[in-house]
Amino acid sequence: MKKLFVVIIVFLILIGNIGYQKKFTLLDYFSGDYYAYSNDPISDNYVYLGNCYMNYGKINSTEEIIGESMTIYNFEPVAAIEKLNAKIVFSEYLDNGASVIYAFSDNISRSVMVNNKRVNIQIAYYDDYSIIGWPLILGSF
Numbered sequence: 001m002k003k004l005f006v007v008i009i010v011f012l013i014l015i016g017n018i019g020y021q022k023k024f025t026l027l028d029y030f031s032g033d034y035y036a037y038s039n040d041p042i043s044d045n046y047v048y049l050g051n052c053y054m055n056y057g058k059i060n061s062t063e064e065i066i067g068e069s070m071t072i073y074n075f076e077p078v079a080a081i082e083k084l085n086a087k088i089v090f091s092e093y094l095d096n097g098a099s100v101i102y103a104f105s106d107n108i109s110r111s112v113m114v115n116n117k118r119v120n121i122q123i124a125y126y127d128d129y130s131i132i133g134w135p136l137i138l139g140s141f
Contacts, residue, residue: 024108025068026132029083032072036065037138066110069133077101077123077130084108089117098124098141110135 027034036055038046046055081088086105093099102114103121111120112135124131124141131141 024134025065026070026134027068030070030072030080030132032070032075035069035139037067037069038065040064067133067135067138069131069137069139071129071131073129075125075130075132077125077132080123080130080132081121084121086121089119090115094124098126100124108134112136 038055081101081103084103084105085107086103089102089104091099091101101121101123102117102119103123104111104119105121108120111118113119114136120135122133122136124137131137131139133139
């Protein structure tokens with residue numbers, strides 16, 4: 001009887017975890033100046049940007065985040081791509097001196113189409129710092 005009870009408990013735990021995917025957050029991978037973006041002002045910390053709300057600082061696990069960005073100093077973009085288990089989709093060079101990488105990772109559920117290609121990571125990097133965002137950098141860079 002005990003064995004049957006244990007088997008049922010294990011089975012229920014496995015069923016409960018089917019389809020569960022931990023919410024992705026850049027805070028799990030990197031540290032730097034962090035910004036979260038939401039469709040709604042979840043707390044007084046959010047600032048309206050015209051198309052979404054931006055929060056400076058940490059988020060709580062109940063917040064519905066539509067994107068994140070982080071400014072990181074002494075950052076190696078290729079190492080970040082590897083750390084996120086992503087593949088580079090394409091890159092571009094901007095007049096302001098930034099190099100921009102667009103990539104895709106199966107670890108991140110939300111994605112967007114850019115130049116008819118599916119991406120969910122954007123990295124703008126300069127000589128001394130980088131900005132990484134998902135699905136895109138929603139603030140300025």
